[in-house]
Amino acid sequence: MNKIFEKLLICFACLNFCNICFGQSPAYSDYIIKYDLSTHKTDKPIPFDHSFTLVIDALSRKNLDRVEAFEIAFKKGKRQLVTNTFTDCNGAKRTTAVKDIDLGTDRRSDTIQIFFPPLKPNVNFDAMVVYYLQPASRNLLLKVNSLISATDATAAAAYVTFFNSTIDNLFNRTSCAITTFAQYQVFYNANLASHYNYISTGANFTTTGTLSEAQVQAIDIATSASVSDFRDGNILLEVSKRNRWVEIQNGLIDINKIFLPDAESLTTLHYGHTRLKNMESSIAFFDSVYKRIDRVISKNAASTIIAGISVSNDQLRTDLALIRTNLKANYQLLSDRMDLVNAAINGDARIRQASYLAGHTVSSDLKTSGGNVLFLDAGITNIVVSGVNDKAVYIPKLYWGVSIYFRPIDKNTRRNRFKRKFDPPENYGCSSNLYGPDYGIAAKRSIWQHLSLNIGITLGSMQNKDFDNFYNGTSLLVGPAYRVARGFKVSAGVALLKRTSKNPLISEKKVVPGAYVSTSVDIDFIQGLKDITSILFK
């Protein structure tokens, strides 16, 4: 049983390894291309049929959820996502944007490095770098939650503000799929309401700690004398005089903002995220005060006389410790709940924001570096054509020609660098609003990377008197060619040449088709061999 389990584990590991191969790695990438987020331009053309890594220094990897590529089409001059009609899991026909590829990123990098598999030539695509909500948008959404929790009528407007914050200004696109406040309310009620009910219940938090005004004065006098001038004594005194100890320990107010008007400083129990910040500030404050008292006690000062009354430093320490403990406990309670809130938000793939990268693979010239559509070939062809007496005539000839590919190809690539096929789309629009991946822009192993239309002309005159060349001393060869390895081609098709007419009254030779099979070599390849031989036999 264990052995079976081990084998399964090995298979699983191998499968994962293969997935990583396709998922790319820096070692796998043929090119490293930098993307300037400010101009949305790359430092070099994006190649086709080659894997590459897109480096975007301006984007942080923090909070990254996923990276996806979408095919783009231009319609009436507008750059739009390609849509596809499919049948979703409920059997309904839907038309929506097509996710083409899930892209991998370098987990060791602080910035975004996206690994692209080989892409098809001349495709436009957008890479969507999807983040969990960034702090600004997240705070806006948390505010929406607080408003909903407080049954505040401005919640709907706040949600619009949040939603707008997720829209990319340049691309006018958002990854937030909850587009209306009503939809969000459904999500809130299902996932967040219980947490906000909890944090808005004051009884769930401990707020028993207090300091008297005499204790505050004792802290100031004792620490100023024994440690250093205590500049925050006024803060503590203000808290004591206004009796804000409960609000401080609930995080409703930041102790450092005690002098601000309540409208600016005081929040409510519903604003968990704000309370956490207030608590963090207050905890730091009381930590500092606590340490100062410890310094006083460590100097063997047992008490401080305030207006003839002895204030025990140990009691001070105990009361400060209570406030600190309450703050930290409340912080933990609140933090746990807010973590659950954030986890619920992160857990819904509809609540995302993204950065968009625009790209297109380039084969704009007939001959680019390594890849093109037209290739020159030279080789030997064997023509078989029907003679005047209907018997097959064999004519071997030298020829040169041009191979026209039906798509731009890069002859430096190898078949095994491409996947033969991709898995069918996993997501049919039910668990997410997106459909895909359908791998529409990904280059896969295809016959079109090797098949071309060969147009060649033969060299030399015809030895057989019944035949003549098609035009100007050359015969025409037209047929499909298949590229083998890098520079070799095998072609077969129709040869056009001239043959004596079967009609005895016609002396002009007429054009007849024949069949040919040829083998050829890429001229560039020949040139390469020539360079090598010139070095060897120099």
Next chain:
Amino acid sequence: MKYLSFFLLAAVTFTNCKNEVRIDKVLTNLKFSQPEISADGQSTVDVSVELTDKSSDDRRTVVFTISSGVFTASGNNKHTAKAEFENGILVAKATLRASTKPGFLVVSVKPEFDSPVKEFIVKDSISAKKSTPFSIKLGTSSFGVASNHLNEVFITGKLLNASGKFVSEGYNVLFEDSVLTVRANGQFRQLNTTTADSSVLSAYYSAYAHPIGTQIRVRGTLLDENGNKTNITDAILLTVNQ
């Protein structure tokens, strides 16, 4: 583009099917100027054949061949003629003269260029109608003859049809001599009494020992198929003069 390319390739490939050149794409309309001809060795008929108008300028020569008779231009049974345009049609012509042998004259025409593919020959025939005798006319090399076979005269006879032309071959003529109503006992030598290529019959005649001044009648009479004399006859008078 890829599908268009394959379509064109397939179309061109299928056009490479075996295609025979039919004879009517080479020579057509072998015609005679009249439906029949008299087998008299003198009558002529025009024969023509049309060539495809796609013919190359250097391939427009055809060879006429006849099974019997001759072409007037060549004097034998073959005639080479170059086609020329007439009213937009490329036509090669020849004139043939019938022989004296009745039956069908088969005319065949083929291009002068020998095709390695096959023979391109068109054939047709014309009926050569028998030319039947209507009259006979005798002639002699001299109207005087020596007695006792001392010399010979050359007697000729010409069978003609109603049109005054020769007759077909195979007609026989009987030469006879007489003095008054009895036989003159002269002798004929080298008798040519049956019509062949021409309708001219002949014989050498020498007279018996008749007195000078005797008139000998030499008569030529057409015989029918059974060897019986017919009414078609002619005679000449020879006078014994030495």
